[in-house]
Amino acid sequence: QSVLTQPPSASGTPGQRVTISCSGSSSNIGSNTVNWYQQLPGTAPKLLIYSNNQRPSGVPDRFSGSKSGTSASLAISGLQSEDEADYYCAAWDDSLPVFGGGTKLTVL
Amino acid sequence: EVQLVESGGGLVKPGRSLRLSCTASGFTFGDYAMSWFRQAPGKGLEWVGFIRSKAYGGTTEYAASVKGRFTISRDDSKSIAYLQMNSLKTEDTAVYYCTRDNVVPPHNWFDPWGQGTLVTVSS
Numbered sequence: 509q510s511v512l513t514q515p516p517s518a519s520g521t522p523g524q525r526v527t528i529s530c531s532g533s534s535s536n537i538g539s540n541t542v543n544w545y546q547q548l549p550g551t552a553p554k555l556l557i558y559s560n561n562q563r564p565s566g567v568p569d570r571f572s573g574s575k576s577g578t579s580a581s582l583a584i585s586g587l588q589s590e591d592e593a594d595y596y597c598a599a600w601d602d603s604l605p606v607f608g609g610g611t612k613l614t615v616l
Numbered sequence: 617e618v619q620l621v622e623s624g625g626g627l628v629k630p631g632r633s634l635r636l637s638c639t640a641s642g643f644t645f646g647d648y649a650m651s652w653f654r655q656a657p658g659k660g661l662e663w664v665g666f667i668r669s670k671a672y673g674g675t676t677e678y679a680a681s682v683k684g685r686f687t688i689s690r691d692d693s694k695s696i697a698y699l700q701m702n703s704l705k706t707e708d709t710a711v712y713y714c715t716r717d718n719v720v721p722p723h724n725w726f727d728p729w730g731q732g733t734l735v736t737v738s739s
Contacts (some may be wrong), residue, residue, distance in 0.1 A: 510660065543725045545643040545661075553661060554617075554711055555727035559720075596661055600724055604677060606650070610727065 511536060512597050512608035514614075515615045519614040525585040530597030532578050540600040542580040544573055547594040550587070557582065589615045618642040618728055620714050628704055637698040638714030638730055646670060646692035649717035651726060652699045654735075662710075663670030664688075665719060667697065669725035682708075704737045713737075 513531040530542065531609040545559040555564050557573035560580065570591075572583045580599075584591055592615045597608040624636040636649065651666035665678035667688040676688050687700040699713055711734050715726040 543724050545726070547661075551724075552729040552732050553715075554729065555725060558725040558727070559719075559723040594660075598726075603665045603724075605666075605724075607661050607663065 510609040511597065511601060511606035514595075514597060514611045517612045517614065519589045520584075520590060521540050522587055524587045525583060526587055526613065527584075528582045528597075528613070530580040530582070530608050531579075532601075534578055534598040536578075536601035537580055538578040539573065541552060542573065542575050543598045544571075544582045545598065546597045547596065548590075549593065552556035552594065553596065570598050576578055581614075584613075587615055591615060600611045617670075618716070620730035621716055621730055622712060622714065622730040622733040625712065625735045627736045627738065629739050630704060630706055630737055632704055633700070633702045634704065634735060636701070636714075636733055636735070638697040638699070640695040640697070640716070643716070645690075645695035649719070650690065650697040651715050651717055652688060653713045653715065653726075653729075654708075655660075655713070655716055655732075656707070658712040659710075664699070664712070668672075701735070704735075706737050709735060709737045 539558045546556040547552040547553045560571045570586045594610045596610045599606040619641045628634050649668045652664040652671045667676045687696045693739045711732040713732045715729045
């Protein structure tokens with residue numbers, strides 16, 4: 509059972525906007541920043557969003573993050589086939605990292 | 617280029633030991649805490665533990681599932697982090713990843729990640 513709660517799956521068609529939610533508590537998301545990681549099939553995780561809404565160099569601006577209270581969201585606009593991947597939210601809780609169980613995004 | 621490369625994975629019998637290595641390049645290894653994660657087949661990411669930099673005591677923290685069996689260490693002169701795994705169980709079967717902790721208080725994120733090394737625990 510993961511500390512952060514994500515929907516197990518999400519889907520969209522090319523060009524569509526999709527959002528993935530991440531729910532936590534006051535001890536993790538409520539008091540720390542949220543990061544998102546993308547894991548393409550058969551590859552290692554990659555940092556997608558850090559500090560709630562910051563994109564590392566090289567990440568397209570189609571990806572955006574937000575946080576409100578004890579929840580966070582990842583939005584992907586202009587969905588592309590190469591966005592099909594697993595997405596994980598993460599935060600810190602009592603100085604230890606906690607993750608969501610991951611959301612498998614399918615591009616229909 | 618900042619890079620992490622894991623090695624040392626393989627097939628091991630239950631109850632035996634294995635040591636994984638994470639070799640870093642492209643940055644000042646000693647300035648960073650390093651973490652290990654794992655991912656069982658078809659499952660999500662699980663944090664295993666981390667080791668702080670020497671500036672913060674070089675101390676370690678572990679997930680409850682591995683505490684007392686796994687030990688993380690580091691050799692800053694070689695830019696290598698290690699994961700010593702003892703008393704291995706079948707449920708430790710996973711791909712193991714190392715990653716660098718990036719801290720800009722109050723923010724903290726993991727980047728980059730190594731390519732992973734597969735550990736299979738089976739008789």
